[in-house]
Structure formats: C-alpha cells, structure tokens
Amino acid sequence: MSQDRAKVRLYVDAPLGVAQSVPVNREQANYLFNVMRLATGDRVALFNGRDGEWLAEVVTHNKRGGILTCVAKSGPQCQPPDLWLLFAPIKKTRTDFIVEKAAEMGAARILPVQTRHTNAERIRQDRLQAHAIEAAEQCGGTYVPEVAELQQLARLLDDWPMDRQIMFCDESLVGAKAGLTAASGDKWAILIGPEGGFAEEETTRLREMDCVISVSLGPRILRADTAAVAALTLWQATLGDWR
Amino acid sequence: MSQDRAKVRLYVDAPLGVAQSVPVNREQANYLFNVMRLATGDRVALFNGRDGEWLAEVVTHNKRGGILTCVAKSGPQCQPPDLWLLFAPIKKTRTDFIVEKAAEMGAARILPVQTRHTNAERIRQDRLQAHAIEAAEQCGGTYVPEVAELQQLARLLDDWPMDRQIMFCDESLVGAKAGLTAASGDKWAILIGPEGGFAEEETTRLREMDCVISVSLGPRILRADTAAVAALTLWQATLGDWR
Structure with a gap:
C-alpha cells in the first residue's frame, strides 16, 4: 500500500534531499521488507540528524539491501537543547x-x-x-x-x-x-x-x-x-x- | 552484625509498635536469611503502610519463617498525595x-x-x-x-x-x-x-x-x-x- 503518512521511520547516514537516492543496508532491509513487509512503492520516513524528515519511496529491494528515493520533506530538522x-x-x-x-x-x-x-x-x-x-x-x-x-x-x-x-x-x-x-x-x-x-x-x-x-x-x-x-x-x- | 541503620527494608502486614512481635512468612524468611544472610540479633526496617517505619531485631528464624521484634520507631508514616x-x-x-x-x-x-x-x-x-x-x-x-x-x-x-x-x-x-x-x-x-x-x-x-x-x-x-x-x-x- 502507498500511504501519505509513513508508518515506518528509519534513521540513515546518507544525505536527504529532493530526488536523493538512499541505500539501505542488510539490517535495515530485513526490518523494512521482512519485519514491516514493505513493498516497492511503499513509503518510509527518513531522518539523518541533519536534513529534517523526508518521505521516501521504495524503488528496489532484495534480501541484502535496497534503494529508496526521497519524495518530499515531511518535517523540519529539530535539534534537542x-x-x-x-x-x-x-x-x-x-x-x-x-x-x-x-x-x-x-x-x-x-x-x-x-x-x-x-x-x-x-x-x-x-x-x-x-x-x-x-x-x-x-x-x-x-x-x-x-x-x-x-x-x-x-x-x-x-x-x-x-x-x-x-x-x-x-x-x-x-x-x-x-x-x-x-x-x-x-x-x-x-x-x-x-x-x-x-x-x-x-x-x-x-x-x-x-x-x-x-x-x-x-x-x-x-x-x-x-x-x-x-x-x-x-x-x-x-x-x-x-x- | 548489629547495626544502627538497617540495610534491609521489609513490608509486612502485622501491626508495628513498641515490643511488637512480627512473624515473617516463608518467602520473607528466604529473602532475609538466605539472600540477605541476616542472623539472630540483626536489624531490619519494617513498614506496613500505617504505623511508620520501625527498626526490628531478628529473634528466631529457620527455613520456613521467623520472628522479629520491634525495637524503635525509625521514621514517621508518610502517606503519598x-x-x-x-x-x-x-x-x-x-x-x-x-x-x-x-x-x-x-x-x-x-x-x-x-x-x-x-x-x-x-x-x-x-x-x-x-x-x-x-x-x-x-x-x-x-x-x-x-x-x-x-x-x-x-x-x-x-x-x-x-x-x-x-x-x-x-x-x-x-x-x-x-x-x-x-x-x-x-x-x-x-x-x-x-x-x-x-x-x-x-x-x-x-x-x-x-x-x-x-x-x-x-x-x-x-x-x-x-x-x-x-x-x-x-x-x-x-x-x-x-x-
């Protein structure tokens, strides 16, 4: 299912921005595609501690990894005190x-x-x-x-x-x-x-x-x-x- | 060892007061005498939710229970809000x-x-x-x-x-x-x-x-x-x- 608000949030290292590709590692792939059963086209919320929160779409995936693409910024970067x-x-x-x-x-x-x-x-x-x-x-x-x-x-x-x-x-x-x-x-x-x-x-x-x-x-x-x-x-x- | 301040605190049902005897059940006996290794004459702090905190002394004990005697009141009863x-x-x-x-x-x-x-x-x-x-x-x-x-x-x-x-x-x-x-x-x-x-x-x-x-x-x-x-x-x- 595609959805406007992502149910899954994921912390990644990669930069986030318009049309940015984000690779996911084996462990993240297991969580997204086995545990949470996401499929191609499904959305995930990403953050990296610098660029705010982004909605991203699953482009490809297999057991060892996958590629997500940033679709739109969904929230500002909020630093803690x-x-x-x-x-x-x-x-x-x-x-x-x-x-x-x-x-x-x-x-x-x-x-x-x-x-x-x-x-x-x-x-x-x-x-x-x-x-x-x-x-x-x-x-x-x-x-x-x-x-x-x-x-x-x-x-x-x-x-x-x-x-x-x-x-x-x-x-x-x-x-x-x-x-x-x-x-x-x-x-x-x-x-x-x-x-x-x-x-x-x-x-x-x-x-x-x-x-x-x-x-x-x-x-x-x-x-x-x-x-x-x-x-x-x-x-x-x-x-x-x-x- | 006898001690002025008890290291062990125990909640009991019995009334607490001057020279009051307090029986301990099997579970409490296991905690006091096996786990905490208290011996006759050692002191325990007792409270029952009504009578404040009392220092009590071990009078007798075995595997199935024991008797404590209240020695002195060590703290007031403090009800929560x-x-x-x-x-x-x-x-x-x-x-x-x-x-x-x-x-x-x-x-x-x-x-x-x-x-x-x-x-x-x-x-x-x-x-x-x-x-x-x-x-x-x-x-x-x-x-x-x-x-x-x-x-x-x-x-x-x-x-x-x-x-x-x-x-x-x-x-x-x-x-x-x-x-x-x-x-x-x-x-x-x-x-x-x-x-x-x-x-x-x-x-x-x-x-x-x-x-x-x-x-x-x-x-x-x-x-x-x-x-x-x-x-x-x-x-x-x-x-x-x-x-």
Whole structure:
C-alpha cells in the first residue's frame, strides 16, 4: 500500500534531499521488507540528524539491501537543547532503558560515567547507540544522541567546560524541595548517581564546582532509570524544549 | 552484625509498635536469611503502610519463617498525595516498570485500564502488586500503592468521582507547551494512553469532562513507561510532595 503518512521511520547516514537516492543496508532491509513487509512503492520516513524528515519511496529491494528515493520533506530538522546526560551504568536492562529514555526525552549526548561505586567495568557502546537510534525512530525525533564510551567521572570533571552547568541529582537531598531554582545558561548536563550513591569525595568535589547546581528529586529514593527520566522531565519543563 | 541503620527494608502486614512481635512468612524468611544472610540479633526496617517505619531485631528464624521484634520507631508514616495512576497495560516488562515507577514516584493507587486500543486482555494483579511492594521497600517509602484489577476505561469514567481531577496526557498535544497550568484540588488521577494512542471517541469524551485537564508531555512521542514517569514528575513537582 502507498500511504501519505509513513508508518515506518528509519534513521540513515546518507544525505536527504529532493530526488536523493538512499541505500539501505542488510539490517535495515530485513526490518523494512521482512519485519514491516514493505513493498516497492511503499513509503518510509527518513531522518539523518541533519536534513529534517523526508518521505521516501521504495524503488528496489532484495534480501541484502535496497534503494529508496526521497519524495518530499515531511518535517523540519529539530535539534534537542544542548543537554548531556551523565549516568553510571547499572544492570544491562536498566542501562538500556536509560539510553532509550534519554533519547526520547531529548538529550543531545549520553555519557556513561564510572564513579567510585559503579560496578560496570565496560559497556557495549555499539549496542547502546543502537538503542538510541531505535528510540529516536520510535519517538518521532529527527536527532539521535551520541552515546559516548564509558569514562571516569573524575577525569571528565578534570576537563569540564566551565560554561556548562551541571544539574547534580544529589541523593543526600532526598526530601528537600525539588526543582531547578537557580538556573541559567543554555549548556547543561544532568548527572545521575549509581545505585548506592556517590562517594563522599565525589559529592564534595561536585558541590565545590561553580557550575554545579544540586537538585533534589523528591522524598523517595529513585532507582537510576527513574531518576534519569524525572531529572530530564524537570529540566525540559523548566529550561528545555517542553516550555 | 548489629547495626544502627538497617540495610534491609521489609513490608509486612502485622501491626508495628513498641515490643511488637512480627512473624515473617516463608518467602520473607528466604529473602532475609538466605539472600540477605541476616542472623539472630540483626536489624531490619519494617513498614506496613500505617504505623511508620520501625527498626526490628531478628529473634528466631529457620527455613520456613521467623520472628522479629520491634525495637524503635525509625521514621514517621508518610502517606503519598491522593494521586492515582491510570495506564493501559503494555508488554510485560514495561507494565512491570510502570508499576515499579509509580510506587517510587509516590502514586497512591495504580489502576490498569483497558482502552479501545489496549492489547492486554488481562493482567497478573498479584505479580504487579508484588512489584509495587518491592519498589516501596527499595525507595524508602512507608506506603505501598494498591494495584487494582484491570477494568474498562469507559466504565471507570461512567462512575468517575467528579471531585477528582484527571491529568490527561493527550498524545495529540505533542509539541504544545508542557506543564500543568490550570490546576486545583487535592484529588487527582494521571491518565496515560496505550501505544497507538486513544480512540477518537475516548479523546472526545475525556475532553468534554469538566474534571479533565489535557497536558502535553513535550515535542516527542513518549513510550507509555516514559510518559508515566514524566507525568508523575510534572505532577509531583507542581502539586505533589516534591514541592
């Protein structure tokens, strides 16, 4: 069936523009033609993080790939606010969820960090990046946040760009008034702690940094994945693209 | 080891008070004495949703159960605001997550609802209730929200108590200004739609109800579990116990 609004959204690398041809790789071909059962002439919505959303038509396809052609621009390029999410990786499923939710909630970059109490020694960056892509396809966004490699929080703070504010979700403030009260600037990062919290030296260091604003997330202790969504909500509603 | 602050928190049915004996059942005994390896004299934090948090000591235990004795009250009873969460059940894992997150975020009741586009024909109420208990134990709360049996949204609205406002998270408002602007009253319910959204007749009916306030959750389409946490955050920060 041809349709005006595409049911399938796909993130691609290729440039998008009038009559532009877009090749799809084996994995994308499997999704489009096996899973979603698209046929020649069917339409797909494409985005690449730069050129907005385009309606494209299936020109040819087989098991190993296919060619789509851009038909018309269907939406503008929408960049998220300049917001990073720093979090300490936890169990696999919950780490996947944090990345998925950060993409849905409009984080621009996702930075897994190793803290004193983080168990994870390594992450599968490629798998997490794939989750971010899938979330962007699903949520109607035109941007995929980059997932960085795991790095030490202490080193990241050594080189921290001082014009970027940190919304520090400080578990020791559980029960304090929630919300972003003193807030300014348009470059931000949210920092979510590991299960078990930050080490005292980490908390002390963060509180002493001028760019850090400590924030409470209510009277109950939230799991890291809950805290990520809650913090992103507070930030987006107060300073971001929900306003 | 004896300790002043208990690492383990447990929800029980029994009344809690000075020198009160509290029996633990087989499942709780397995958790306390096998998983957490507590011994006679070790301390546990108990709550029952009525009497606050109490420190209790292990008096006797075996594989099938045990007896704890309350030592001292360690925290007040904190009731959540009078907030219900209505949501359409989705895939198993995500439904579990919604219940867990609703308990962490301080919902007072959790009501799974069947909408026109809900796939789920039934839920495992007992399993969902167990998730709510575990989340309350984990997040330091002293209250466990009741998980209701699955019911039809249409019927629930037929008998809706008109003094309870509904924060209706309306997907068709994606991109509108987010937030709770016109808000009053202290009885509330949040309504989150199914994947695929509400049917037009449902949306029309909701919008015509006086107690309904339609709310946008930002410019991207959120999955139901993300939407639940985001909506609970907005509500708690604006009207609830995060203020």
